[in-house]
Amino acid sequence: MKNTLSYLALATMWILWAGQAHADITIGISLSQTGPSASLGIPQKNSLAYWPKEIAGQKLKLVVLDDASDPTSATKNVRRLITEDKVDIVLGSSSVAASIAMSEVASEGQTVQLAFSPIELPKGKGEWTYRIAQPVGLMAAAIVKRMQADKVKTLGFIGFADAYGETWLKELTPRVEAAGIKIVDIERFARSDTSVTGQVIKLIAAKPDAVFVAGAGTAAALPQTTLRERGFRKPVYQTHGAATKDLIRVGGKDVNGTILPAGPVLVAEQLEAGNPVRAAGLAYVSRYEQQYGADSRTQFGAHANDAALILQRIIPSALKKAQPGSAEFRRALKDALESEKDIVISHGVLNYSAADHFGFDQRGLALVRIDNGKWTLLK
Amino acid sequence: MDSTVALMLAQDGLVVGAIYILLALGLVLVFSITRVIFIPLGELVAFAGLSMVALQGGTMPQPIWLLLCLGALCAAVELVAFFKPPRDGRHLRNALAYAAYPCALWAVFAQLEQRQLPDALQVLLVLALVVPLGSMLYRLAFQPVAEASVLVLLIIAVGAHFVLLGVGLLLFSAEGFRAQPLWDARFNWGEQPVSGQSLLILAVTLSAIALLYGFFRRTLTGKALRAAAVCRRGAQLVGIGTERAGHWAFTLAAAIAGVCGILIAPLTTIYFDSGFLLGLKGFVGAIFGGLASYPGAAAGALLVGMLEAYASFEASAYKESIVFGMILPILLWRSLAAGKPHGDEA
Numbered sequence A: 001m002k003n004t005l006s007y008l009a010l011a012t013m014w015i016l017w018a019g020q021a022h023a024d025i026t027i028g029i030s031l032s033q034t035g036p037s038a039s040l041g042i043p044q045k046n047s048l049a050y051w052p053k054e055i056a057g058q059k060l061k062l063v064v065l066d067d068a069s070d071p072t073s074a075t076k077n078v079r080r081l082i083t084e085d086k087v088d089i090v091l092g093s094s095s096v097a098a099s100i101a102m103s104e105v106a107s108e109g110q111t112v113q114l115a116f117s118p119i120e121l122p123k124g125k126g127e128w129t130y131r132i133a134q135p136v137g138l139m140a141a142a143i144v145k146r147m148q149a150d151k152v153k154t155l156g157f158i159g160f161a162d163a164y165g166e167t168w169l170k171e172l173t174p175r176v177e178a179a180g181i182k183i184v185d186i187e188r189f190a191r192s193d194t195s196v197t198g199q200v201i202k203l204i205a206a207k208p209d210a211v212f213v214a215g216a217g218t219a220a221a222l223p224q225t226t227l228r229e230r231g232f233r234k235p236v237y238q239t240h241g242a243a244t245k246d247l248i249r250v251g252g253k254d255v256n257g258t259i260l261p262a263g264p265v266l267v268a269e270q271l272e273a274g275n276p277v278r279a280a281g282l283a284y285v286s287r288y289e290q291q292y293g294a295d296s297r298t299q300f301g302a303h304a305n306d307a308a309l310i311l312q313r314i315i316p317s318a319l320k321k322a323q324p325g326s327a328e329f330r331r332a333l334k335d336a337l338e339s340e341k342d343i344v345i346s347h348g349v350l351n352y353s354a355a356d357h358f359g360f361d362q363r364g365l366a367l368v369r370i371d372n373g374k375w376t377l378l379k
Numbered sequence B: 001m002d003s004t005v006a007l008m009l010a011q012d013g014l015v016v017g018a019i020y021i022l023l024a025l026g027l028v029l030v031f032s033i034t035r036v037i038f039i040p041l042g043e044l045v046a047f048a049g050l051s052m053v054a055l056q057g058g059t060m061p062q063p064i065w066l067l068l069c070l071g072a073l074c075a076a077v078e079l080v081a082f083f084k085p086p087r088d089g090r091h092l093r094n095a096l097a098y099a100a101y102p103c104a105l106w107a108v109f110a111q112l113e114q115r116q117l118p119d120a121l122q123v124l125l126v127l128a129l130v131v132p133l134g135s136m137l138y139r140l141a142f143q144p145v146a147e148a149s150v151l152v153l154l155i156i157a158v159g160a161h162f163v164l165l166g167v168g169l170l171l172f173s174a175e176g177f178r179a180q181p182l183w184d185a186r187f188n189w190g191e192q193p194v195s196g197q198s199l200l201i202l203a204v205t206l207s208a209i210a211l212l213y214g215f216f217r218r219t220l221t222g223k224a225l226r227a228a229a230v231c232r233r234g235a236q237l238v239g240i241g242t243e244r245a246g247h248w249a250f251t252l253a254a255a256i257a258g259v260c261g262i263l264i265a266p267l268t269t270i271y272f273d274s275g276f277l278l279g280l281k282g283f284v285g286a287i288f289g290g291l292a293s294y295p296g297a298a299a300g301a302l303l304v305g306m307l308e309a310y311a312s313f314e315a316s317a318y319k320e321s322i323v324f325g326m327i328l329p330i331l332l333w334r335s336l337a338a339g340k341p342h343g344d345e346a
Helices: A002-022 A038-050 A071-083 A096-108 A136-149 A163-178 A197-205 A217-229 A245-255 A264-270 A276-292 A299-319 A327-339 B003-034 B041-056 B063-083 B089-112 B119-145 B150-172 B196-218 B220-230 B232-237 B242-264 B274-288 B294-314 B316-325 B327-338
Strands: A025-031 A058-066 A089-092 A112-115 A129-131 A154-160 A182-189 A210-214 A259-262 A343-345 A348-350 A366-371 A374-377 B186-189 B192-195
Touching: A025 A038, A025 A071, A025 A299, A038 A058, A038 A276, A038 A299, A058 A071, A058 A299, A071 A089, A071 A096, A089 A096, A089 A299, A096 A112, A096 A129, A096 A163, A112 A327, A136 A163, A136 A259, A136 A366, A154 A163, A154 A197, A163 A182, A163 A210, A182 A197, A182 B316, A197 A217, A197 B003, A197 B294, A197 B316, A210 A217, A217 A245, A245 A366, A259 A264, A264 A276, A264 A299, A264 A366, A264 A374, A276 A299, A276 A343, A276 A348, A299 A327, A299 A343, B003 B041, B003 B192, B003 B196, B003 B220, B003 B242, B003 B274, B003 B294, B041 B063, B041 B119, B041 B150, B041 B242, B041 B274, B063 B089, B063 B119, B063 B150, B089 B119, B119 B150, B119 B242, B186 B196, B192 B196, B196 B220, B196 B242, B220 B232, B220 B242, B232 B242, B242 B274, B274 B294, B274 B316, B274 B327, B294 B316, B316 B327
Parallel strands: A025 A058, A025 A089, A089 A112, A112 A129, A154 A182, A154 A210
Antiparallel strands: A259 A366, A343 A348, A366 A374, B186 B192
């Protein structure tokens, strides 16, 4: 009896060990499933369910960790993923700060990181980091062009007092100046603020032709509702961070007419029939909304889906050079990322190169307007 | 800044300050009676605000599940106490109450689902849901270690804060919500636009202060609580149970948090984690009163609100730094005023 038991135990261990050894490609994922960025991380986690079980005949093993929107935890997670789980590639994180923290460890461990957040890194850093979210500069250029068309001459800016708001201000300022638009007032607010009356009074006093709100999620509605409450009737522009259905839910009629740049996946149905992004976007959106209800799509969740689309392109070509679980394979993945042309994802078409780790172009962008609670694609 | 703008900001600061005043009073109340710095107070604010949103939408307020769980835990703890000699019938009665109340409330909510209720009833239901959470938290987390040092109690409070934060994410999801205003009127007072909701906040804050004052000055329970705050040992010697005093303190604080949550839910978007920062600002106000003086705490909280309003106009990028930076001169002033260093039990 005793012997049987130990054989059984040995057999189980062997199966488990063998299972591990043959779990072909290991993918480490760190997402902000809790904490302040949970509204980004949760749809991303949900979208992982639509991943294929295998790519190019190789089984995928996903190790998903939560970093609680905290850069320190993100660092710990990615360290664990690289040293203990021996992953071939890391994905994440959802928010800017956590993604930046991960990039440091990823390049130390010579493992490709696909960041779900448009992080800016200093020159010489982030050799192994590739973003699958649009750079803020691309978005800023599009919205400034729209402002010019709307004949805006003076602009008021109110943004988050964090990395997100700062990045927008930095990307927006040179572009509006080049377009002959003057920023007449710069204000900050925080996601948790109960009131932005002070900032809004000052904005209105500066008499701008339009106001630009650089906030994310539902919190971006507060400056706009306060502006409307205080009688500001001129255009308000928002960013892609605010492009969620929740902005409309909380902002109600006060956010009507708002123009913002977004990922094309938000308006996948309205894209032209010939656009390759349309098919990729619809494939994701229809599955997600079937499970989570109409209009439940977010740009953030789509990033997790897009990661699988990218892997389907790069894994087959990397497999020709090396076997998973080796440093050569990780290097091959990086080479494949840079050599593959026109990777179609639900957010656009990617062309990474050694110099460009964003890879996006105009196809990764949609300018949308809120019309009575619906997104309308502006052509 | 002209006088119109200054007045507008003053109005804004007054309304936000009123919320901080209530929270500061709640913190002082709990600290003076039980020596607990009740950090989870903020979470209760968020829970109340989000429950209000749920009721307005005709759905089951999510914290009922927390109430059911905490009720079951409390009942279990009381049962264990009952079976330990000497057997005390009170524990059995408590266990029954802890188990029965959440179930009864759940039944009420289940009956009311999908119905549009009058505002007053919604407010009462939210309070019926949130207020017992205070007492249950005390029973589970603080009563067993009521005699521990301030530091231990603080660590437990921080732990409770994290637990409630996680529960909040689980219950409410990561998105923010905003409630309908209770009083959707707008007035013009000279050039000043005044909203009904902000008048309501001021009126409720003033009456809450009056009620608390009356409670502590006029009722026997209130006087007993004050006695327990002045000297725990002395109060015990004359027959004032410090455990009961603790339950009262947490219940009152939870009621204050509930009122705050209901009041601010229509003003701004409430997230599951919005409460913490509100509580922290109330805490800065409470520090102003040395965590002991009610008028001091109220004055400090009002100052925080005003400072926030003017800082958001003058230098919005540094608003939070200005508000939290205020704690340093206050601490310096308090320690200079106190003259001698405080011990752990001060």
